[in-house]
Amino acid sequence: MSLVTRLRYGLPSCISLRNLLRTDMIAKSNVSSNRRWTHSEPWHIDNMPELIRLRNGEKAKGTFSKAEMDGRISKLRNVMANESIEGVLFTSIHNVNYYSDFLYCEFGRPYGLVVTQDKVLSISANIDYGYPWRWTANGDNLVYTDWQRDNFYKGVNQELGQFKGKIGCEFDHINLDKYKKLQNALPGSTLVDVGESTMYLRMIKSDEEIAHITEGARIADIGGEAVIEALEEGVGEHEIALHATQAMVREIAKSRPNMTLQDTWTWIQSGINSDGAHNPVTSRKVQKGDVCTMNCFPMMAGYYTALERSVFLDHVSDDSLRIWKANCEVHEAGMKLIKPGIKCKEIAHEMNTIYEKHNILHYRTFGYGHSFGVLSHYYGREAALEIREDIETVLKPNMVVSIEPMVTLPQGQPGAGGYREHNILVVTEEGARNITHFPYGPEHLIVKK
Template identity: 25%
Template sequence: MLNNILDELKLNALVITDPYNMRHVSGFRGGEGALYISATQKVLITDSRYTEQAGKESDFTVIEENRAHNRQTILKECMEKETVSGDFHMGYEDQSMLCCEFDRMKAALPVQVWTPLGTKIDDLRQIKTEEELTYLARAEEIGDKAFEKLLKVVKPGMTELEVAAELEYLMKKEGAEDLSFNTIIASGLNSSMPHAIPGYKKLEVGDFVTCDFGCKYKGYCSDMTRTFVLGKASEKQKEIYNVVLKAQLAGLAAVKAGVSGSSVDKVSRDIIAEAGYGEYFGHGLGHSVGLFIHESPRLSPADDTILQAGMIETVEPGIYVPGFGGVRIEDMVVVTEDGCRNLAHSPKELIEVPIEE
């Protein structure tokens, strides 16, 4: 695939510095360094903290960078091994490389034509292998198990921070190696903020509690959201929850290979709008997940990418009413030829957590 990119863009070589792309292309998990790739060379440049690890994880030629032999010098030496007539064309990751890093390369290397790669390297990660799907499923399973245990211990008086810490601990106990992102625990009025930051607010009887969480397993992320009520739900809470659930189930049913991300988004968005809550659903319906938590393609009005089998998508509609609270329900699914395979198995009917008297 990289050779196809070299040929398509008429490049003599390309440099990859994004840590997720470095891992996907080379197998190296350290995240620090750069890859130089041409038709004849595959070089992994990193420092002494990672050279032994890189040699074990990657089949690339590993070269150590240090103050006396810096990255720009190594890249120049790689270029000098190429047989090039005319201008040297180099591809670089303009979507992720810092301007200062690009400026250093541009000043040091005898490159006549710099070609931005856009999302071409990122796009190589869109369709997951069976091995990747196994890791993603395991990460989501860890979240399922942790959430089940959380429901047995959550109670009024716990702060949002305490609930987040408990959930993160439970995921680690189940085998998570890290978090996919900072855990979101939003209770009561805070649940109207889609990405609320857990704070010192204490959970109260009657609160909506939105839990958005995920973990990493062998580097691959999970993502799940469940909203429950602490105690008995009010009629208004039930109404909003059931609208979101209906939209989420319809979105799941719309996911399959051959349809666009925007068309799936519209299915769920129309249901929420028809129920009178359209103004309270502002974000996209979902996104892909892999080595990074927010990947492409997305289920969004702005993304017309055609879904393909083997892609991962989240389906996460929500309604967020300031001054009242909010609901989000999210699953992570594998796109298949005729539908999708849901990796999340936590219950989605409205959970009313019993309160001990």
């Protein structure tokens, strides 16, 4: 730390970082293991603690109201009571975030959230210090250190080891190694799956969640405007993506000043790079006549929203125009089908008939849409709410889904490239409300500069 910085913040011109850390640790931490520090203890590897408490600063404002967070825990506890589950250990990013508002960064270390009938507590790595406590909106926090191996599981034992019945965990998230370690940490308990049941709870969004997702959709539209602004011949995909991401992050900071700014991103896929929905950004320079797919993803406190559009720079060939118009027709039909009472597979079958009419069904590459909520490209998929032929789920009010048909024609064929349109819809009592307002189709997105 420079001398100027020390003086600015009222710190002495010379201070021992080791002494600062030691004093702060002793003053603000309750050691929750057999190793307990005292003021007189020397620093030595043999007496470094396994588990500590760090309540550094004040609790964060939080993304949602106390009533919202308490309501989520209450519904979970009802499921636990009905299934005779004494405690739950969440380990996935999505469930930890959904039930606590803490969005963890794994980076090779395990994290967890313990929920019992009288406790909510996150378990986090010491590398994050007091941040997990500040952002565990409705509970406490326990920190494990790196000084000994598998201290995370010692924390699990401390918080859940007294129970001798069922302990819920997420079978779809923990691998075999973690499962064995949980069994060793909880030898008197039976591990049961809560991953699927909690997925169904998350699929029905509250009014606060819907408002949050709606704001994300608005910001995604701003990202789309930035893409069009930056799209020019000879400009790299990465430059366009950077411009759009900056616009979205700045808008999130402006409209939600207390929110964490993490994971917002943009994909621009041009030419052959448009063939896959999740193809990463490259430095390829956009050329006139290219099909480009814009993908704008503002992330707000772990919640994903998206805007995806097919765009052509300067002009579009007759073959490409035919495919593009057909995909827009499927897109419009899909949005009209979203309503309570219809099954996901019924929507998919109806949309298939339009592709069949245009003889391009065999170019379809994935399902027609999915659920929204606590979700990103690396966590949170609510698999039971996919718009696909094998999904029996019936749409209900307050579900939030996308309609995003895509076809890809391989290189060398007329109209080659990927075509995708994407809107987010909130299921209502009577039908659905479209919360994506960015225009789509040839009338709007042949960009001439």
